[in-house]
Amino acid sequence: MIDVNAHILLIYTGGTIGMIENPKTGSLEPFDFAHLTSHLPELQRFRFQVDHIVFDPVFDSSEVTPEHWKRIVRTIEKHYNQYDGFVILHGTDTMAYTASALSFMIENLHKPVVLTGAQLPIGKLRTDAKENLITALEIAADKDILGNPIVPEVCIFFQNDLLRGNRSTKVNADNFNAFKSYNYPNLGKSGIQIRYDRKAILQPDYDKKTIFHYYLDSRIASLRLFPGISKYTVETILSLKDIRAIILETYGSGNAPLSPWFLDQIRNAVRRDVIIVNITQCKIGMVDMQRYETGRELLKAGVISGFDSTFESAVAKLMFLIGHKYDKEDINIRMRVPLVGEITRPEDRVNEKI
Ligand code: ASP
Secondary structure: OEOOOOEEEEEEOOOHHHEEEOOOOOOEEEOOHHHHHHHOHHHHHOOOEEEEEEOOOOOOHHHOOHHHHHHHHHHHHHHOOOOOEEEEEOOOOOHHHHHHHHHHHEEOOOOOEEEEOOOOOOOOOOOOHHHHHHHHHHHHHEEOOOOOEOOOOEEEEEOOEEEEHHHOEEOOOOOOOOEEOOOOOOOEEEOOOEEEOHHHOOOOOOOOOOEEOOOOOOOEEEEEOOOOOOHHHHHHHHOOOOOOEEEEEEEOOOEOOOOHHHHHHHHHHHHOOOEEEEEEOOOOOOOOOOOOHHHHHHHHHOOEEOOOOOHHHHHHHHHHHHHOOOOHHHHHHHHOOOOOOOOOOHHHOOOOOO
């Protein structure tokens, strides 16, 4: 039920959604949020209040750095008590990274933080921006009969899909259905009505405070395997200076070559206290290093399973854990435990389709 007394804060960070076409030059320019309701008169039909903040300068999301994530979290923290929910307008290119980072940076979130964007600017006739924005605002204002928000999570709403932020991936550069969550069900779907999967949505502890975290360490790298990858490439990445963690993108259920030179490089890196997290290049399913000899050797070498983590979420979680100065053992444990629903452990897998 939409709370007609809700106050929602709309934060425009940048991206296609907020662009309009200059009728004279035909070029895309940032939309003037001071005139939001003249471009989007539909907003006046909401009975709840929508205030907005525009980042200065706005940024294309391919420019995003952890500093931008901190700015977004700082903005939410500053206004946390005044608003019932937050809608963040963000470019689609790195939206899944930002959503993942925010999910770790805001602990025990009590309120919806809904990210959305668009494939076509708000000023275009066939834009998807209006529907995405209007539905995201409704989701942020939706409450249950006890007055608690329905989706107290960092999530992405795009086209018809409401997805957990740290499970989302941008999958389409052309069509309106740009995001997918392969390893976790949708939190909701919009059609004539917005339908939520209440069992899939995280619930915070309302007796405990929300905690905002700002320490992030981006000293991480990734190594994506492919047949024929050279010893030199592997060696170069695994011995990069001042790198604390490497995301190893393996095949299938977490498999990698058994070549002695490859395994030696992995063992050496682990011995130098580099954290190596194994995630699969497959979109669906999870790493299980026990299944094949090619995975077992990685496990023996000290590689950590990323289970069914998205790449985006593994990046954000490692930056968060390393930034918080957990030692190697702690990171090892925390990477294998879902902090905010970002991974499924094998023992928690249910209703697996056969
Ligand atoms: N390059 C743009 C961005 O990610 C694309 C978009 O907004 O969809 O900021």
